[in-house]
Amino acid sequence: xxxxxxxxxxxxxxxxxxxxxxxxxxxxxxxxxxxxxxxxxxxxxxxxxxxxxxxxxxxxxxxxxxxxxxxxxxxxxxxxxxxxxxxxxxxxxxxxxxxxxxxxxxxxxxxxxxxxxxxxxxxxxxxxxxxxxxxxxxxxxxxxxxxxxxxxxxxxxxxxxxxxxxxxxxxxxx
Amino acid sequence: xxxxxxxxxxxxxxxxxxxxxxxxxxxxxxxxxxxxxxxxxxxxxxxxxxxxxxxxxxxxxxxxxxxxxxxxxxxxxxxxxxxxxxxxxxxxxxxxxxxxxxxxxxxxxxxxxxxxxxxxxxxxxxxxxxxxxxxxxxxxxxxx
Numbered sequence: 001x002x003x004x005x006x007x008x009x010x011x012x013x014x015x016x017x018x019x020x021x022x023x024x025x026x027x028x029x030x031x032x033x034x035x036x037x038x039x040x041x042x043x044x045x046x047x048x049x050x051x052x053x054x055x056x057x058x059x060x061x062x063x064x065x066x067x068x069x070x071x072x073x074x075x076x077x078x079x080x081x082x083x084x085x086x087x088x089x090x091x092x093x094x095x096x097x098x099x100x101x102x103x104x105x106x107x108x109x110x111x112x113x114x115x116x117x118x119x120x121x122x123x124x125x126x127x128x129x130x131x132x133x134x135x136x137x138x139x140x141x142x143x144x145x146x147x148x149x150x151x152x153x154x155x156x157x158x159x160x161x162x163x164x165x166x167x168x169x170x171x172x173x174x
Numbered sequence: 175x176x177x178x179x180x181x182x183x184x185x186x187x188x189x190x191x192x193x194x195x196x197x198x199x200x201x202x203x204x205x206x207x208x209x210x211x212x213x214x215x216x217x218x219x220x221x222x223x224x225x226x227x228x229x230x231x232x233x234x235x236x237x238x239x240x241x242x243x244x245x246x247x248x249x250x251x252x253x254x255x256x257x258x259x260x261x262x263x264x265x266x267x268x269x270x271x272x273x274x275x276x277x278x279x280x281x282x283x284x285x286x287x288x289x290x291x292x293x294x295x296x297x298x299x300x301x302x303x304x305x306x307x308x309x310x311x312x313x314x315x316x317x318x
Binding site: 014015065066067128130131132133134136137138141143146147148151152153154 | 205206208209210211212213217220222224225226227228229254255256257308311312315316
């Protein structure tokens with residue numbers, strides 16, 4: 001699979017989320033209802049050729065983190081390679097996907113979203129350095145910064161892999 | 175005039191508080207607020223003022239009360255940070271002689287976030303200790 005680094009723009013009305021995806025494989029149509037429980041991963045993997053890629057339920061997390069409501073329902077999974085995880089992070093990740101039904105390929109992870117999805121154009125809503133307090137709140141969270149495309153909107157820039165690891169670490173051993 | 179300081183007096187819920195007017199950049203109303211994840215309960219989100227983010231603090235929650243229902247915020251003039259404090263309404267700007275700022279000799283849990291008080295004991299207006307509040311915020315964020 002070809003690896004590219006890209007930014008994926010998710011539009012949820014006044015809230016935009018820009019995923020800064022390292023080692024991105026691509027975005028794929030992916031329709032799978034969220035699990036009934038408050039699980040971090042979807043039950044159904046994203047099938048790419050012979051690979052069954054685990055799908056992290058990023059959509060549910062984003063809606064909670066940024067108080068997003070409303071239906072933005074084009075279902076997409078953004079697949080990225082996990083080679084940028086350090087050994088400790090990879091171990092945490094593998095301990096979670098080992099509990100999923102079936103066998104999943106830990107070399108990749110996909111992020112389920114259901115926003116209006118597009119590739120972010122270069123320079124679009126360029127991230128600005130954050131003021132001190134906001135920067136310390138968001139450090140190590142996976143959220144890299146914010147920008148304000150208009151007076152009544154916000155764009156959060158985040159690394160989905162780092163955000164996922166934060167959630168997995170907080171959740172502890174599954 | 176020497177030995178005087180001007181304060182912004184405002185109401186938060188039912189109680190009046192003050193901050194030095196030199197710390198006030200702007201008072202804004204009805205700006206959109208956006209929640210910020212991974213924050214203590216007394217951080218109400220971030221607001222966007224001309225493309226600059228300000229972290230919104232709810233002093234009423236910090237002091238043990240319920241979240242303040244308001245759309246008015248004081249943007250603070252700080253050298254290296256962008257902070258807003260939610261208020262119910264502005265009451266007045268008041269010039270106070272330095273000698274009339276009473277110090278809090280033995281701060282307890284209820285007064286630890288105040289640097290002093292204006293007025294008499296019966297109608298005291300506590301002055302918010304902004305640096306101390308920001309220290310508490312840094313601690314809460316570290317422990318989040």
